[in-house]
Amino acid sequence: METALDAVRRSPGDGPVLGVLGGMGPLATADFLRKLVERTPARRDQDHIPALTFSANFVPDRTAFLLGSGPDPFPALVASARYLRDCGAAMLAMPCNTAHYWHARLAGEVDIPFVSMVQATLKAIGEVAPTGPVGLLATTGTVSSGIYAQPLADVGRTCLALSEELQAEVMSGIGLVKAGQIAAGAAKFAMAERDLADRGAQAIILGCTEIPVALDAAAGLGPARIDTLLCLADAVVDRSQR
């Protein structure tokens, strides 16, 4: 298939195809593609990064498994990553924080570069808020897996967790966004954000890809909002231009 495609991609500027392991959730994937376009220095269609996006909506719920109550999503993630590689993708990105629990294992299953959204986010935090506690708005799966708390602890920083009640509000907000009720979700995220700000957070990780769909990363008062989708887009653009 690559050969047939290569035949029509004659411009020397045509870069390698980015594979996007998406569908977790579906709105976040559309939002990532929009942000990737917005962050790519381009003046016409042909300047953009060619991408193959697989909306793998069938991947079992990541948080349910991490909390011990659902099937393992890893086999579906591996099959989807290999599928993108077999379709000709030369680099992978996965716009879903919770799924990054499996990122290192997944990267080991495919022989192409796999950009990490967690690494991209930690880099951005280091730039905009280099010291002090960091707040995390994310699924209960992401929080409990420690994908952000562990690397922050490794550099001596605290990742603030929410009370059980507020964490339940965040999960409810994520469910509302997935069902298209964006304003209702935003209200729940804002409540949790206020709590983290009051406790001294210098930056707030919008650590589930559904959250920046509802909360504008550029707005916000107090601690810097870190949009993990924008961090991933910037990392992909950076790698594509090397």
Next chain:
Amino acid sequence: METALDAVRRSPGDGPVLGVLGGMGPLATADFLRKLVERTPARRDQDHIPALTFSANFVPDRTAFLLGSGPDPFPALVASARYLRDCGAAMLAMPCNTAHYWHARLAGEVDIPFVSMVQATLKAIGEVAPTGPVGLLATTGTVSSGIYAQPLADVGRTCLALSEELQAEVMSGIGLVKAGQIAAGAAKFAMAERDLADRGAQAIILGCTEIPVALDAAAGLGPARIDTLLCLADAVVDRSQR
């Protein structure tokens, strides 16, 4: 590849994969994916339509060719459609109006259903504005190719064209949106829309996928705004549920 994927897609509800021939332009593709998600009756990720989206940004400019000043995009379109089919897509959709000039020929080159955005849009116009003239905001390529004017004339309806000056403003607006300057583009589209409304248009086709990125189809005063991306999303959802 389909076999490896089939092994992990075990739920009987897993439908066939939709192939999205996108990247024309890149923002419109993200917007289409968002609208597809919003129009799909779903309560969780796993209810959504699995999709493989190819951002084929390298396809030569459609309007330039139709106006006689650029390379033929047809070979790149055929290769991209076959690529999606070879990757396992069971149905195709192409969120770009100008490229629909080649829709019938393209559909003949692949042996899977290829939903037409033009047909989906004509159906919507028949429902919301069954009589009277129809306005068209689109690229000069789409306007001159007659992909909307011809089928409207076939049912005795007029497709209003813009003056050369206003058509140039629309093209300039489309370029602004492609470059990310959305508000500036919206102002140009609104100017052309007022002219079409004054001339009696009962419906306005937002006939370039960049236009609804800037103009909200649900807002607008006077004639109904017909968002061709929403029409395509509805047609895909309708077919996927049969």
